[in-house]
Amino acid sequence: MTAIPPEMVETLLHARWVLGADDDQALLEDHCLVLDKGRIVDLLPSSEASERYSAQTCLTLGEHVLMPGLVNTHGHAAMSLLRGAADDLPLHTWLQDYIWPLEGRWVSEEFVYHGTQLAIAEMLRSGTTCFADMYFFPNQAARAASEIGMRAQFASPIIDFPTAWGQNATEYIRKTTDLNDQYTNHPLISFAFGPHAPYTVSNAPLERVAMLAEELDIPIHMHVHETAQEISDALKADGRRPLQRLAELGLVSPRLVCVHATQLLDEEIALLAEHGASIAHCPESNLKLASGFCPVAKLQQAGVNVALGTDGAASNNDLDMFGEMRTAAQLAKAVAGDASALPALQALRMTTINGARAMGLDNEIGSLETGKSADVIAVRLDSLNALPCYNPLSQLVYSTQSNQVSHVWVAGKLLLDDGELTSVDLGRLRGHVQQWQQRIQPDTRR
Numbered sequence: 001m002t003a004i005p006p007e008m009v010e011t012l013l014h015a016r017w018v019l020g021a022d023d024d025q026a027l028l029e030d031h032c033l034v035l036d037k038g039r040i041v042d043l044l045p046s047s048e049a050s051e052r053y054s055a056q057t058c059l060t061l062g063e064h065v066l067m068p069g070l071v072n073t074h075g076h077a078a079m080s081l082l083r084g085a086a087d088d089l090p091l092h093t094w095l096q097d098y099i100w101p102l103e104g105r106w107v108s109e110e111f112v113y114h115g116t117q118l119a120i121a122e123m124l125r126s127g128t129t130c131f132a133d134m135y136f137f138p139n140q141a142a143r144a145a146s147e148i149g150m151r152a153q154f155a156s157p158i159i160d161f162p163t164a165w166g167q168n169a170t171e172y173i174r175k176t177t178d179l180n181d182q183y184t185n186h187p188l189i190s191f192a193f194g195p196h197a198p199y200t201v202s203n204a205p206l207e208r209v210a211m212l213a214e215e216l217d218i219p220i221h222m223h224v225h226e227t228a229q230e231i232s233d234a235l236k237a238d239g240r241r242p243l244q245r246l247a248e249l250g251l252v253s254p255r256l257v258c259v260h261a262t263q264l265l266d267e268e269i270a271l272l273a274e275h276g277a278s279i280a281h282c283p284e285s286n287l288k289l290a291s292g293f294c295p296v297a298k299l300q301q302a303g304v305n306v307a308l309g310t311d312g313a314a315s316n317n318d319l320d321m322f323g324e325m326r327t328a329a330q331l332a333k334a335v336a337g338d339a340s341a342l343p344a345l346q347a348l349r350m351t352t353i354n355g356a357r358a359m360g361l362d363n364e365i366g367s368l369e370t371g372k373s374a375d376v377i378a379v380r381l382d383s384l385n386a387l388p389c390y391n392p393l394s395q396l397v398y399s400t401q402s403n404q405v406s407h408v409w410v411a412g413k414l415l416l417d418d419g420e421l422t423s424v425d426l427g428r429l430r431g432h433v434q435q436w437q438q439r440i441q442p443d444t445r446r
């Protein structure tokens with residue numbers, strides 16, 4: 001009998017725990033994740049892996065859990081340059097009196113390029129490997145993500161009024177389809193339509209977006225039912241709640257990602273479930289702007305896919321998905337009046353596979369399964385705040401701090417190596433951010 005020679009692969013990751021794909025056996029102990037050519041090619045007990053595979057790189061993560069990279073399903077990355085520029089204000093005052101004037105004055109190609117770099121560096125450092133973004137100059141944001149090696153989906157903005165990025169809805173839509181064409185075969189970057197909100201986009205462009213989204217098979221990413229005022233203004237203006245209007249215009253479908261959704265009637269939850277739409281829940285932004293509470297437990301009971309996002313750094317004020325996950329888990333319990341609502345594993349799914357599903361990327365990312373892209377993070381569970389460790393899943397949701405993230409891979413590329421970013425020049429980035437701060441400072445609210 002001759003022994004079968006070990007198969008050559010690029011990377012073996014031996015970990016104390018691996019968060020696998022199966023719901024009943026979510027946590028595997030002493031397993032090895034096998035990576036090759038940017039993909040997960042196997043997940044098996046460590047004891048078997050050494051016999052079966054031989055690798056160029058072999059890493060033993062003895063106190064860590066390996067899990068899918070976190071998916072931040074909603075944000076405005078470049079707004080990181082406006083972090084802390086206007087706080088402690090309700091949404092409409094915050095937007096109309098502070099954020100929109102600041103954006104009118106400062107947003108440019110360079111602002112978006114540097115602001116997105118800052119956001120990506122912060123996200124990678126805290127375990128996020130994929131984000132959905134809605135902001136002006138998505139061409140520059142895509143350039144930043146592509147250079148760093150980050151996975152992202154850009155919901156190219158569509159709005160009725162002129163901005164530095166375009167003059168009118170027709171031009172915004174054309175720019176979206178052009179960028180979608182340009183990036184159609186990119187391994188990490190994809191595009192979506194980003195109509196800003198029901199109150200800023202009129203019927204004709206929304207109907208066109210619904211039609212084109214189906215034709216191109218890309219998502220529609222939109223702020224929907226963010227505040228009670230949005231609903232009362234809409235009722236006054238056209239007698240309908242915004243979601244009813246969107247449904248009548250043909251926008252409610254599996255492609256729709258409703259961001260926020262803090263104001264939902266039971267029949268609206270049923271409508272979203274029936275049409276397979278997703279929610280991008282942004283609890284910290286909703287709390288900070290006192291916008292309202294998304295009924296997460298009710299949505300999940302109805303079968304609606306609920307994903308998680310930070311929103312922009314100007315209304316959060318960080319892009320830390322571990323923090324967001326803990327807030328979401330706690331808030332869902334408070335809103336439902338039920339401590340068993342949104343248990344730890346469901347909160348983890350919301351931050352991984354549900355986000356991937358909302359973005360139409362669940363065949364590629366969101367879980368550690370053979371054949372999927374190697375978008376993986378390692379989290380240390382031996383820090384003081386994680387001891388003792390009776391239940392690693394509970395630890396990940398209720399006590400993990402993002403500085404416990406030690407390693408991050410996107411499509412098999414190591415982008416965070418033992419806490420150090422490998423593809424961002426931090427010195428240069430800090431210099432650019434400092435220059436922006438000096439320029440913008442006189443316009444901020446003090």
Ligand SMILES: [Zn+2]
Binds near residue numbers: 075076223259311312
């Ligand atoms: Zn937003």
